[in-house]
Amino acid sequence: MKTAMTARWLALAGGFIALASAVPAHAQFGGVVFDPTQSAHAVVQISNESKGLVNQATRIAQGSQTNLTLSQQLIQDIQMAGTALKIYNQSITTYNTIFNNLKYFNSKSIWRTAENALMNSSVQNSYGETSGLQAQLNGQSQNASTVWKIMNLAISGTSSSFWGNQIVGASDRLSTLAHIEAMDAASTQCLGAVGAYNASRTTNLPANSALNTSIYDTTTSTNSEVEQLNLLNISNSQRMEEAHAQGQLQACLAAQAAVNNMDKRNAASLTINDASYKLTAQASNPTYAGNESNTWTTYF
Structure with missing residues (x-):
């Protein structure tokens, strides 16, 4: 798209240059008188305008390239921001899981075992034996x-x-x-x-x-x-x-x-x-x- 636009502007400028460079003809029939001074000013003005058009076309082409680069960069930034957001959400989820496990660790009953009470020994002693x-x-x-x-x-x-x-x-x-x-x-x-x-x-x-x-x-x-x-x-x-x-x-x-x-x-x-x-x-x-x-x- 950028190349086609540049070509159109260059063609238009070239046409103006060719028109300005053409040798003016003398009038063949009465009533029309050619003014060389005015014609020269017109040629110079047309030439300057054509150069301005060429420069403008170049700036437009460069601007298009710049805009395209910024657009691509913007797309990449948006993708990176999306990835960072996913990582952040995963980190938040992991943190909440760990926090809840530490703060509300209430499944300890699965560790509980029945401990038999240690009974005292009782020994018969009838005669001091x-x-x-x-x-x-x-x-x-x-x-x-x-x-x-x-x-x-x-x-x-x-x-x-x-x-x-x-x-x-x-x-x-x-x-x-x-x-x-x-x-x-x-x-x-x-x-x-x-x-x-x-x-x-x-x-x-x-x-x-x-x-x-x-x-x-x-x-x-x-x-x-x-x-x-x-x-x-x-x-x-x-x-x-x-x-x-x-x-x-x-x-x-x-x-x-x-x-x-x-x-x-x-x-x-x-x-x-x-x-x-x-x-x-x-x-x-x-x-x-x-x-x-x-x-x-x-x-x-």
């Missing part, structure tokens, strides 16, 4: 070793003659004594661990209750992002402490299992040793009547 056991189990005493000794039968016959000439690893008496001592150690440790665990649960009950209240609270005061992160950190810390306590209890169970295995192993060893002794005695002491006196003397 379990003195201190109930207090020990409930974390109200630190005398696990004393309590364990009260509840168990003491070992008698501990004179030097009873233990004399006993070889470790080859003595029924020493293995039985080791079993008893191992049971004493493991059981005392477990009584202390159970008492400490129950005592800590009682001590930490207010803190745990406060934490649960904050966790399941649906008001805005405990539902900011920072507050939620703090609650998560505290919960992780308490879970770690609970895991440590559970580890101590599991260690006690493992010790008890080892002691129980001791008892079974000693019984199996005793069975094998008795069988071996029986075979040896039968080979050394025939059961027929001629040598029965010696058999009865060494009978097991």
